[in-house]
Structure formats: structure tokens, C-alpha cells
Amino acid sequence: MKIILLFGAGKSATVLIKYLLGKAPKMDWKLVVADADETLVNQKLAGHPKGTALGLDVKNEVARQEAIAQANLVISLLPPHLHILVAKDCLKCHKHLFTASYLDKEVELLQQEIQNKGLLFLYEMGLDPGIDHMSAMALLDRIGSRGGKVKSFISHCGGLVAPQSDNNPWHYKISWNPANVVAAGKQGAIYKQQNQIVELPYEQVFGQERTVAIDNAGILAWYPNRNSIPYISLYQLEETSTFIRTTLRHPAFISGWKKLIELGLTQDEPVTSFSTTSSSEILVKLLASSKQNEVFQKWMLHDSLFAIQASAIGLTNNSYQMKRRDYSPATFLQELLEQYLVMKELDQDRVIMQHEIIYHLMNKEYSLISTLVLDGKNATETAMAKTVGLPLAIAAELFLENKIELIGLHRPLSPLFYQQILPALENEGVCFSEKETTISTN
Structure with a gap:
């Protein structure tokens, strides 16, 4: 076994757990799910005979290493800063590691040791990053095999709310880690546009409205996602003039979020102790600290959309009592978002991914657009959980069947990954549609 x-x-583990448990009896697997909340784990395992719940504080080194030592494969859906603990233990215990999170510099330092020990550490095997890599490389390799030269590559991805469940002025509900929603864009953004490297500080990431048309989804706004530059060489697109990876949101979300940033409500410092549990009273104190009260009041009077948005997340009313005493602006905002932008039981989220490629081939210029629009089933089996969890689950299945025979530190960029995993995703309803047009003839 x-x-x-x-x-x-x-939130992102639900579909992954369901898929692996569904395969476990036939494949003779046992799935052990470790989390600080053992009750939550038991809910998701639902008494399956091949599932075991393990109540575990991941910072408990002894318990963590004991669990890892017994595994054949470790999958981590922990917050990104905790992956390194698991990674080092996997090295120590000679265990393979898969995760959906970005490959960071701490793990890159372990690359030689991973290789020397004959282990596979597979990073960025989720939605974005993950499905974006595999679907993009399938397109780019196809273009390259025909002799095409890519001029522009823009990749959009976003977790949104499906139209049938869209009933708030932010046009957004939380389907993944709410802390990451608040932290979005804080690293700033770097990308290549018209052969120029563009660097944006955090304050400018949401600073202007940039839009894109998505078939069957309408007009959405985008903001540049982190640092796109390292992916230029990974995608072998050094000669392309434009390379941008983005995150999608509704235009109204971008408009409102930009104001929350200007008000200082996404900042991690300072942490203040409050004597009141009233959200509006805490807001007044936070805005006084950042000297933004006057700006807030001006927007409430003269920007009708923001006034509605502020009310919708509890900034201007006292109906919700805050749960804690100590808050930074960011944790204050996060708690309100979790309260007011929560998905109800029957709500559906929506994941959208779209690659826009312009390429030259035989004296012609072409536009190739590949689009994924996927709605979730409900607040538990979300499109986000499906698109983050399934790539990991399918990769785990292939690996344990000896169909991914690699060692070292990898992202899913090669045909070995996309030729097997994209068809498997299609079988699970994660499907792209393509539209190719001729732009010009030279």
C-alpha cells in the first residue's frame, strides 16, 4: 500500500481529496490528511475507509517528520511560507513533494540536494501557476513545431463569482485563501510590453483600468501578476516583444480595491488593540492613524459606487461585531471580507483563464486565443478547488503509476506533463476552447 x-x-483541498479517495481502493492507496483542524479533515474524508485524519500542528517538527517518514508522496497545500518546513523534512526523510505554490528562492537553494537524492519536487502544479503553464506550453510548442515565431504572449487568469451568484457591488466572493486576496499585488509587478520592461510598485498595480474581452464572460479587468520576467526564459520566449501574466477581476472590483489600498486598509502594520468591536468605529481609528479620514469621507459623498461597496463589506455599519481586539488594517479588512463576501452554500464561483498569443508564420500574422471558463458546483466543490486540486491529484496518480519518471526540482512545463495531464483534466470537465484568426498578410 x-x-x-x-x-x-x-478550501483548495476538497476536490483533490475527493479524487484521490475515489482512486484509492483500486490503486491500493491510503490518503492521510494532516491539518490543525481535525474536525474539518474528518468532514472532508466523510468516513472513507482509505482516508485517515491527522490532527497536526505543522510547526511541530517531531510530529511533522513522523508523518512524512511514513509517506510515499507528500502533497502540500499549506500557506506558501510553510512549504519550506515540509520541503526540508522531505529531503531529510527521502520523500517526494508536490505543491501548487510558486517555486521560491529558499527551495531553489535545495535543488542540487533534491537531485542528488533522486527525489522529485514538483512545484506550481495548480491553477495559476499550473494549468496556465501546461496549457500555454502546449500552444507554444505547437506553434514552434510549425516554425511560428511568437510576437506577443499575454496570459490572464482569475477566480471570480459566477453570474448566477453575483449579487454584491464588488462582483466577487471568496473561493480561496482570504489572506491572499488581501495581499494580492503587494510584491508589485514586472512585465515586458513592446520590448520595454515595466516595473510597477504596489500602489500602481491597480492604478489604471485595463480590460479584456472573454467569450461567454464579457469584459473583465486585469492587473499584472507579480514578476512575469522569469517566465520568459522558462517559456523560451526571449524574442517576444510582449509578455504579461495577469489576474482577472470585475472592473468594479479594481475601482474599489484601488481605493482600499489608498486608504491603507491592506497594510500589515501597525497592529493596534481596540476597545470597541464596532467595525465602523475601528475604521475611523485606522483612518485617523493613516490620516485618510477626509479622503474616505470625500469618496463616500462623491463616489456612489464606492459608497455602496464600502457599505457592502461592513465599513459603515455596526451590524457586525468584530471577533478580536488586535488588528492590523489588513487583518481588519480580511475579517470583513470573510464575513460579507462569503460564498453561500449554493453559490457558484467561476475560474477564467485566457491565453492571447500573436505569432508570425510564413509571412502571415495570426492571433490565437485559448479560453477556459469553468463554474463550480457549490461553495464546497468550487471551480477554484477543482482547478487547483485536480492537477495535483492527477500528477500524483501518474507519478505513483511510474508515468512521471523525473528527479530534481521541476515546474510542469514539459510535454511529459501537459500531454498526460491536460487530457485528464478535459475528462474532468476542465476544457479550453480556441479561436485563431489571421491578422495580416505580409
């Missing part, structure tokens, strides 16, 4: 150890049973 092979043991799969999953760290983390949060």
Missing part, C-alpha cells in the same frame, strides 16, 4: 500525505485541508 502506498501512502499519500496531504498537508492542508482548506
Whole structure:
């Protein structure tokens, strides 16, 4: 029997757990799910005979290493800053590691040791990053095999709310880690546009409205996602004039979020102790600290959309009592978002991904657009959980069947990954549609 150890049973784990348990009896697997909330784990395992719940504080080194030592494959859906703990233990215990999170510099330092020990550490195997890599490389390799030269590559991705569940002025509901929603864009953004490297500080990431048309989804806004530059060489697109990876939101969200940033409500400091539990009273104190009260009041009077948005997340009323005493602006905002932009039981989220490629081939210029629009089933089986969890689950299945025979530190960029995983995703309803047109003839 092979043991799969999953760290983390949060929002993104639901479909992953369901898929692996569905395969476990036939494949003779045991799935151990470790999380600080053992009750949550038991809910997701639902008494399945091949599932075991493990109540575990991931910072408990002894318990963590003991669990890892018994596994054949470790999957981590922990918050990104905790992956390194698991990674180092996997090295120590000679265990393979898969995760949906970005490959960071701390893990890159372990690359030689991973290789020397004959292990596979597979990073960025989720939605974005993950499905974006595989679907993009399938397109780019196809263009390259025909002799095409890519001039522009823009990749959009976003987790949104499906239209049938869209009933708030932010046009957004939380389907993934709410802390990451608040932290979005804080690293700033770097991308290549018309052969120029563009660097934006955090304050400018949401600073202007940039829009894109999505078939069957309408006009959406986008903002540049982190640092696109390292992916230019990974995608072998050094000669392309434009390369941008983005995040999609509704235009109204971008408009309102930009104002929350200007008000200082996404900042991690300072942490203040408050004597009141009233959200509006805490807001007044936070805005006084950042000297933004006057700006807030002006927007409330003269920007009708923002006034509605502020009310919709509890900034101007006292109907919700805050749960804690100590807040930074960011944790204050996060708690309100979790309260007011929560998905109800039957709500559906929506994941959208779109690659826009312009390329030259035989004296002609072409536009190739590949689009994924996927709605979730409900607040538990979300499109976000499906598109983050399924790539990991399918990769785990292929690996344990000896169909991914690699060692070292990898992202899913090669045909070995996309030729097997994209068809498997299609079988699960994660499908792209393509539209190709001729732009010009030279």
C-alpha cells in the first residue's frame, strides 16, 4: 500500500481529496490528511475507509517528520511560507513533494540536494501557476513545431463569482485563501510590453483600468501578476516583444480595491488593540492613524459606487461585531471580507483563464486565443478547488503509476506533463476552447 500525505485541508483541498479517495481502493492507496483542524479533515474524508485524519500542528517538527517518514508522496497545500518546513523534512526523510505554490528562492537553494537524492519536487502544479503553464506550453510548442515565431504572449487568469451568484457591488466572493486576496499585488509587478520592461510598485498595480474581452464572460479587468520576467526564459520566449501574466477581476472590483489600498486598509502594520468591536468605529481609528479620514469621507459623498461597496463589506455599519481586539488594517479588512463576501452554500464561483498569443508564420500574422471558463458546483466543490486540486491529484496518480519518471526540482512545463495531464483534466470537465484568426498578410 502506498501512502499519500496531504498537508492542508482548506478550501483548495476538497476536490483533490475527493479524487484521490475515489482512486484509492483500486490503486491500493491510503490518503492521510494532516491539518490543525481535525474536525474539518474528518468532514472532508466523510468516513472513507482509505482516508485517515491527522490532527497536526505543522510547526511541530517531531510530529511533522513522523508523518512524512511514513509517506510515499507528500502533497502540500499549506500557506506558501510553510512549504519550506515540509520541503526540508522531505529531503531529510527521502520523500517526494508536490505543491501548487510558486517555486521560491529558499527551495531553489535545495535543488542540487533534491537531485542528488533522486527525489522529485514538483512545484506550481495548480491553477495559476499550473494549468496556465501546461496549457500555454502546449500552444507554444505547437506553434514552434510549425516554425511560428511568437510576437506577443499575454496570459490572464482569475477566480471570480459566477453570474448566477453575483449579487454584491464588488462582483466577487471568496473561493480561496482570504489572506491572499488581501495581499494580492503587494510584491508589485514586472512585465515586458513592446520590448520595454515595466516595473510597477504596489500602489500602481491597480492604478489604471485595463480590460479584456472573454467569450461567454464579457469584459473583465486585469492587473499584472507579480514578476512575469522569469517566465520568459522558462517559456523560451526571449524574442517576444510582449509578455504579461495577469489576474482577472470585475472592473468594479479594481475601482474599489484601488481605493482600499489608498486608504491603507491592506497594510500589515501597525497592529493596534481596540476597545470597541464596532467595525465602523475601528475604521475611523485606522483612518485617523493613516490620516485618510477626509479622503474616505470625500469618496463616500462623491463616489456612489464606492459608497455602496464600502457599505457592502461592513465599513459603515455596526451590524457586525468584530471577533478580536488586535488588528492590523489588513487583518481588519480580511475579517470583513470573510464575513460579507462569503460564498453561500449554493453559490457558484467561476475560474477564467485566457491565453492571447500573436505569432508570425510564413509571412502571415495570426492571433490565437485559448479560453477556459469553468463554474463550480457549490461553495464546497468550487471551480477554484477543482482547478487547483485536480492537477495535483492527477500528477500524483501518474507519478505513483511510474508515468512521471523525473528527479530534481521541476515546474510542469514539459510535454511529459501537459500531454498526460491536460487530457485528464478535459475528462474532468476542465476544457479550453480556441479561436485563431489571421491578422495580416505580409
